[in-house]
Amino acid sequence: MSRQSAQDAVSPFAPVASASAVQVAIADSLRNARALLEKNDLGAARRLYEGVLTLSPDNVEALHLLGLVCLRQGDAARAEPLIGRSMRAGLRQAWNFTNHGAALVGVGRYRDALAVLDEALKLDPAHPPAHMAVGDALLGLERFDEAIAAYDRSLQRAPVQAQAWSRRGAALRALGRPADALISLERALKLDANDAVTHAERGHALREVGRRDEALRQYRLAMVVCGRSPALLLATGIALTELGRAAEALTILDEGLQLAPDDKTLLYASCVALDMLHARAELLRRCDRLLAIDREQSAAWVGRGNALLGLDRHQEAAEAYREALKRAPGHVDALRNHAAALRALGRHDEALDDYDRALALTGAHPELLYNRAVTLQQLARYDEATDSHAKAASAPADTAQHLYTRAVALQQIGEHEAALRAYVQACERDPHHGAARRSEAYCRLLMGDMEAGWPLHEARWHATDVALHRRHADRPLWLGVEPIAGKTVLLHAEQGYGDTLQFCRYANLVQAKGATVILQAPRELATLLASLRDVSCIVSEDDAIPPFDFQVPLMSLPLAFRTTLDTIPAPGAYLHADARRRDEWRRRVDAIATPHKLKIGLAWSGNPRHNNDENRSLSFAELAPLFALDATFVSLQPQVRERDRAALAASQVVCFDDALVDFADTAALIDALDGVITVDTSVAHLAGAVGRPVWILLPRAPDWRWLLERDDSPWYPNARLFRQARPGDWPAVIERVGNALLEMMPAGDVAAA
Structure with missing residues (x-):
């Protein structure tokens, strides 16, 4: 009143x-x-x-x-x-x-x-x-x-x-x-x-019109006016989550939970932030805490499933999603994620049923149609998969996430210009959508536009999961502007082994500018990287680092050197296997190989946690047509998946199991072979870096570094690329690889089928 x-x-x-x-x-x-x-x-x-x-x-x-x-x-x-x-x-x-x-x-x-x-x-x-x-x-x-x-x-x-x-x-x-x-x-x-109350209401309205930064300021103003209540801390945490600032959001939400430990909304919001941070173990604990308060909350069961899925506990994840669906049969996220768990368990027919059930509820939906297409690929229904990708590419896409998925689907059907436009639209719709910003960069790089691609590539740091693991962000970053003669520059790995192997080639260019170069990389690579010229020392992630003046993430070096297609540094070999190890491996291979026959290394799957694993990895059984050729095949697979163990054991492929103790051993073994056939994983980069012939099997939508419509690579002169013509169609790729191998063999070197 x-x-x-x-x-x-x-x-x-x-x-x-x-x-x-x-x-x-x-x-x-x-x-x-x-x-x-x-x-x-x-x-x-x-x-x-x-x-x-x-x-x-x-x-x-x-x-x-x-x-x-x-x-x-x-x-x-x-x-x-x-x-x-x-x-x-x-x-x-x-x-x-x-x-x-x-x-x-x-x-x-x-x-x-x-x-x-x-x-x-x-x-x-x-x-x-x-x-x-x-x-x-x-x-x-x-x-x-x-x-x-x-x-x-x-x-x-x-x-x-x-x-x-x-x-x-x-x-x-x-x-x-x-x-x-x-x-x-x-x-x-x-x-x-x-x-x-009015400040909070204005914050809610600003969030709803997409003005999230202003909403965050409004919530903070409300807390200045009346204190840090659980409701305002919740609203602030949600705004930060929507801005992709999940770590900050979690801090705020935890403060709210100190005031209201059993508040279900605060608990659930903290679970969302933990899911974004990929903090799976803590996510599982919080979901269990939430379910102890309210066992009927379907969203908490979905969160529990997400945690278990991220922990590779696929059967338990599927059970959690089923609990969610018991309570909410029309919960689309539960259906979609249940399908993902089933796919990880190899139960693709059941996964397909889940996608169809979800699509019956939503109508045309980009993400569901895309994932349905990937499932059809796993079922070897390639024409149907292509059709589902096309439907995903034309489905209504109003949100940034849907526009992003549309772009991914467009790439699967070869419409890269249209995909690029969709990525740009997704970024315009939500400037904080980290995956869309990175993917716009990757799409430009894939299309050969490195001038625009490398600067945009720096957007990878806006992704929550990447930013959390960013090293040395508090130290001066060198991107090619400041003179570095007489300075010490730390180059540091940021992502997978393959990226480190590919971009460590830039070390000598940094040294050529007069700098002393320190390279920080995973311990598993340290011995091999010691063969790199012009690096003063190699340190692992947990070693003490000598003093340095500037730091550069390895994958930022192409930007620092303004790399174009014509200026990619591509020496035939820039890493080198230890001669003693190589000779030892050659003796071991010769002892089991038929003389004068090709000796070929094989790697058929990458890191199962990679976000594109289902597209880029094969099952071992899909390589079977190659084994009709009279060659010695040697496994270079660093980790054999459970699904492949029996088929590998029953084959004639040579396995050295635990004898390959690090990448230096694998490099020496590769140096003792005639060539390598591999999917897009670290083995491809390793073979390329040591200058050995490598044939790389690529999915329909390849990683950006392999470019488009070419069978060679400007990054690795000894590489030959074999690309899918249809999404998921590995049999056609394997057939072409087999024919190419056959052409390399003298007449009569084909084994009886």
């Missing part, structure tokens, strides 16, 4: 006549309380009214106005019975009914409130507080259009009511009209800049 309405509320009571000392004391207390109420000194007024009721428990004025004070202090549960008692004593003025209606709204008795407020409006049809209280009751009943009309009637008569403007904004937001809500909320804040 406004200051004026407080005065109106007090004035109808006539002064109390003196009859005794007690009555005099009561009269004085009521008079003083009215003055305090008019000054909005609610605490002092409350104490006086409570004193009056101690002396005179049925004093109507004290009952009603103590109720009004409690209401204005936010204590509706205490206010309503006090005002109700006063009304039963026969009060009949419009403001009395209005106060009672407002108290009933405060305790959630919205229909009772409307009946009482109808009485107020019969007495005074123009009473602004009554119209506002009607709006509040209708807002509580989710009759939002009627609530707005009630607020409008109140504001037409008294346009300076901050709360009416604020609640009108809340009703507009509930109707899905956040832009209109902002107008009302900004009017409210001009009238009362210290209302935390």
Whole structure:
């Protein structure tokens, strides 16, 4: 209630006549309380009214106005019975009914409130507080259009009511009209800049119109006004999560959980942040904590499944998703993620059923259609897979995520220019969509546009999972601008083994500028990288690092040297196998190989955690047609998956198992072979880096470094590329590889089938 309405509320009571000392004391207390109420000194007024009721428990004025004070202090549960008692004593003025209606709204008795407020409006049809209280009751009943009309009637008569403007904004937001809500909320804040509820509502509206940075500032302002409540910490954490700042979000949400440890909404929001951070073990613990509070919460089961899926506990993940689907059969994320768990278990037919069930609920949906296509590839239904990719590429795409998925699907069907446009649109829709920003860079690089691609490639640091593992970000970054002669420059690995092997070639270019070069890389690569020229020392991630002046992530070096297709540094070999190890491996291979036959190394799958693993990796069984050729095949596979163990053991492929202790051993073995056939994994880069012939098997949409429509690589002069013509169609690729091997063999070197 406004200051004026407080005065109106007090004035109808006539002064109390003196009859005794007690009555005099009561009269004085009521008079003083009215003055305090008019000054909005609610605490002092409350104490006086409570004193009056101690002396005179049925004093109507004290009952009603103590109720009004409690209401204005936010204590509706205490206010309503006090005002109700006063009304039963026969009060009949419009403001009395209005106060009672407002108290009933405060305790959630919205229909009772409307009946009482109808009485107020019969007495005074123009009473602004009554119209506002009607709006509040209708807002509580989710009759939002009627609530707005009630607020409008109140504001037409008294346009300076901050709360009416604020609640009108809340009703507009509930109707899905956040832009209109902002107008009302900004009017409210001009009238009362210290209302935390309005600040929070404005933050919600800003989030809903996509102005997330402003929303975050609004929530923080609300906390300055009224303190760090669980609700505001929740809203701030969600805004930070949506901005891709999951680590900051988790800190804020954990602060909220300290205040409200069992708050389900805060717990779930923290699970979302943990999922973004790939903090699987903690995510699992929190989901279990949430399920201990509410076992029926389907979203918590989905989060539990996500944690287990990330921990490679695929069977348990599938069970968690099934629990979610028991409680919410139409939960699309549960269906989609259940399908992902089934795919990891090799149960592709069941996964396909899940995608079809989900699509029946959503209609054309880019992500579901894309994942359905990948599943069809695994089932060797290549034409259907291509068709599903095409449907994903043409499905409605309004969100940044859907535009991103459309672009990925477009690349699968070879529409790279259209894919690039979709990536750009996704970035415009959501500048914080890290995957879209990185993928725009990768698409430009794939198409050979390195001038635009390398600067955009720096956007990889905006991805939460990458940024968390960024090293040395507090030290000066060198991107080719500052002179480095006489300086020490630290080059450091940032992603997989293959990336380190590919980009360590730039070390000699850094040294050629007069710098001393330190290379920080995974310990498994250290011995091999010691063969790199012009590096003063190699350190692993957990070693002490000598002092340095500048640092550069390895994959930023192409930008630092403004690399184009014509200037890629491509020496035939820039890493070298140890001669002693190579000779030892040659003796071991010769001891088991048929003389004068080709000796070919094989690698058929990469890191199963790679986000494109299902597209780039084969099963061992898919290589079987090659084994009809009379050659000696040697496994270079660093990790054999469970699905491949039996087929590998039954084959004639030579395995050295644990004898390959590090990459230096693998390089020496490769140097002892005639060539390598591999999918796009670290083995491809290793063979290329030591200058050995390597045939690389590529999916329909290859990684950016292999470019398009060519069978050679400017990165590795000894590489030959074999590309899929249809998504997932490895048999056709293996057939071409077999024919190429056959051409290298003397006549008669084909084994009997």
